Amino acid sequence: MLLDKRDELYRSSILKLLIWFAVGLFLMMALLLYQLYSTSLHLYNQNLDDWLQGETSQLQSIANSEGIKGVQQSIDNSKDNNRYIYQIVNHAFPIPTDTSSTSYPVIAQIRQYQANNDLPNMRATRIELPDGSLLTVGIDQERYLSFKKQLDNSVIWGTFFPFIALCLIAILIAVYILKRLNLVNQTMNRVMLGERNVRLKVGPDMNEFDLLALHLNNMLEQMEQSESKLKSLTVDIAHDLRTPMGRIKLRIEDLLYDNTVSDYHQDKLENIQSDFSLLLDTFNGMMELYHLENGGTPVNKQQCELSKIVQDAIEFAEPTALDKQQKLYLTIEMPCPLYANPSLLFRAVFNIIDNAIKYTHNGGVIEVIVDCFGVVVADNGMGIKPEDRERALDQLVRLDPSRTEHGFGLGLALVKTVMKIHTGKISLSDNYPGLRARLLFDDTVRVLNK
Numbered sequence: 001m002l003l004d005k006r007d008e009l010y011r012s013s014i015l016k017l018l019i020w021f022a023v024g025l026f027l028m029m030a031l032l033l034y035q036l037y038s039t040s041l042h043l044y045n046q047n048l049d050d051w052l053q054g055e056t057s058q059l060q061s062i063a064n065s066e067g068i069k070g071v072q073q074s075i076d077n078s079k080d081n082n083r084y085i086y087q088i089v090n091h092a093f094p095i096p097t098d099t100s101s102t103s104y105p106v107i108a109q110i111r112q113y114q115a116n117n118d119l120p121n122m123r124a125t126r127i128e129l130p131d132g133s134l135l136t137v138g139i140d141q142e143r144y145l146s147f148k149k150q151l152d153n154s155v156i157w158g159t160f161f162p163f164i165a166l167c168l169i170a171i172l173i174a175v176y177i178l179k180r181l182n183l184v185n186q187t188m189n190r191v192m193l194g195e196r197n198v199r200l201k202v203g204p205d206m207n208e209f210d211l212l213a214l215h216l217n218n219m220l221e222q223m224e225q226s227e228s229k230l231k232s233l234t235v236d237i238a239h240d241l242r243t244p245m246g247r248i249k250l251r252i253e254d255l256l257y258d259n260t261v262s263d264y265h266q267d268k269l270e271n272i273q274s275d276f277s278l279l280l281d282t283f284n285g286m287m288e289l290y291h292l293e294n295g296g297t298p299v300n301k302q303q304c305e306l307s308k309i310v311q312d313a314i315e316f317a318e319p320t321a322l323d324k325q326q327k328l329y330l331t332i333e334m335p336c337p338l339y340a341n342p343s344l345l346f347r348a349v350f351n352i353i354d355n356a357i358k359y360t361h362n363g364g365v366i367e368v369i370v371d372c373f374g375v376v377v378a379d380n381g382m383g384i385k386p387e388d389r390e391r392a393l394d395q396l397v398r399l400d401p402s403r404t405e406h407g408f409g410l411g412l413a414l415v416k417t418v419m420k421i422h423t424g425k426i427s428l429s430d431n432y433p434g435l436r437a438r439l440l441f442d443d444t445v446r447v448l449n450k
Helices: 006-010 013-077 141-192 208-256 263-293 306-323 342-358 411-421
Strands: 084-089 094-097 108-113 122-128 134-140 302-305 327-332 337-340 365-371 374-379 425-430 435-440
Touching: 013 084, 013 122, 013 134, 013 141, 122 141, 134 141, 141 208, 208 263, 302 306, 302 342, 306 327, 306 342, 306 365, 306 374, 337 342, 342 365, 342 374, 342 411, 342 435, 411 425, 411 435
Parallel strands: 327 365
Antiparallel strands: 084 134, 094 108, 108 122, 122 134, 302 337, 365 374, 374 435, 425 435
16 A cells, blocks of 8 residues: 555545654753753763772772872782773873862863873872872773764664654554545445445444444435435335326327317327427336336347447437438447447447437537447537536436437436446547537446457
8 A cells, every 4th residue: 555555645635644743842842851861971070080080089998098109009900900090200280171160189071291291081080199200090081972872873773763663653543544434435435426325334333434334335325225215205206196097198198089079189189299299208107216216127138339329329310300401420449349239239239329419400420439448439529527427427407407308318328327337437528619428438338358
């Protein structure tokens, strides 16, 4: 996921929040470690001074009580310690630096001697021996620098390693949360694309994500039940109304053949009969769509050739195009053998072509192209706005506010259902000008091409 979803990870507000938390925690740790670092250096310097003061006091006492020989003996006995540096001089005077004291033997930072410059940099003090010579007692500065270097390394590793670990943990947490949220988004996308009986997986832990999945599953189930009840109610109403309306239509036909009815009433009855025919067609279309979507109508599939189905649909729609003086072109780029239901495909292709003819002006051009992926119907008519294209595929949707064209908004809905049955899809796009409708079939339907 870190490789395939990097943009999504970078945009994640969860990752940004966790990174800011890691940065804040790092700054707090850095401040705490800096305090610990400064305190440790100060205490170590203080310990060095205490050791030096203790050793100086001890040697001064020995010098006062036992003389130079006692001091020399004490120095010889402590050489194995390697902590202190001893130097007896008679004429040279050490140059103290980095100290504000004016009297020596205070502890000073000794850099060199005027007469003897082979001593290392050190923290040192001095003792005046009974014979007037001076004993310099020091601690090598390398001891302090070595301690400081070790402390620096410890602070650096102790600061940046936890920060890197916090960042990695933040990324892992963000990836885990995004993975769970992506499952929810993918499931919701499948539902929006028309899939039914889609549910989120609920784990045994019943954590917050499992509770979210459980609530979403309950919501989806209630929505599907409500949708099913609404469709069933609509179909029941259509079924119940179809019978009395059919009877009314038959009685109107009887009146049309009655010679006693005047010509004026004949025209009125013909208009009524036409309106009743549209209503019956609407009810029949709604019932057919309902049964197709719910599997109530068996769909028998067989081997067929899409180009032959498209040719039949064009022949059937050609008289309407001629009435509007439109040019209807067919281009077969490649054969497209399918394993499908020829009757349903014919109706889907015919509905697309009929819509193109209906919403293209007189003298317009309609082009039908068959390739190995499906069929394209392109016109130079009024087209459909991008924000209305998804809604145009729903039932009983009319995008023509003037209702100048006959229809009841089931043509594209039938096409969508037919394509869904054949694991394909319909897409609408601009033809600049006009509309470009593509019926795209899945590989499972185009199995004969393999």
